[in-house]
Amino acid sequence: MSGPPDAPAPGSARDWLRHAASDLHLARIALPDPDVLRNQIAFHAQQTAEKALKAALVGRNIRFPGPHDLEALIEIVQLAGIPWPFARAEIGALSPFAVETRYPSGLAQITVAEASEAVETAAKVLRWARQVIA
Numbered sequence: 405m406s407g408p409p410d411a412p413a414p415g416s417a418r419d420w421l422r423h424a425a426s427d428l429h430l431a432r433i434a435l436p437d438p439d440v441l442r443n444q445i446a447f448h449a450q451q452t453a454e455k456a457l458k459a460a461l462v463g464r465n466i467r468f469p470g471p472h473d474l475e476a477l478i479e480i481v482q483l484a485g486i487p488w489p490f491a492r493a494e495i496g497a498l499s500p501f502a503v504e505t506r507y508p509s510g511l512a513q514i515t516v517a518e519a520s521e522a523v524e525t526a527a528k529v530l531r532w533a534r535q536v537i538a
Contacts, residue, residue: 417537420459424530427451431523435516442519443505449519450474450501452526456533460486463537472502486536495529498522 412418431448434440450472457477461468466484468477475496482488501522505514514522 415462417459417463420455420462421530421533421537424452424455424459424533427455428523428526428530431526435519435523442514442516443501445519446498446501446514446522447505449522449526450498450505453495453498453529454502456526456530457481460533460536472499474499474502489532490528495525498525 412422427448431445431452434445434448453474454472454477457474458468460481461477461484464484464486466480468480475492478488478492478495
């Protein structure tokens with residue numbers, strides 16, 4: 405299975421960014437749709453931030469753990485000396501959306517405002533990662 409000729413190499417920083425951007429796009433498309441659960445929008449927001457952080461690390465050849473803990477990834481970014489302009493807790497607040505929002509037994513439905521904030525937070529992280537990799 406091959407992608408378009410201009411597709412980034414699988415697993416590269418650009419490929420991680422492409423996946424992060426796709427998650428953000430899905431979240432933005434879904435946000436105004438009343439048939440999409442807001443928790444699923446928040447999941448895609450979390451995935452955007454996670455993949456963007458991992459893109460920045462891959463771009464610097466820095467290994468990272470598999471779990472979905474954004475605060476742990478942010479700590480790795482900071483320890484690597486990559487400039488980090490956000491409060492760790494602000495972005496880390498997306499971490500619960502990695503798992504708990506995917507199943508009916510997880511968190512209660514979040515509000516439209518919370519989903520919107522999650523999408524905006526994720527977008528900030530993606531913009532940051534693009535600058536780091538550029």
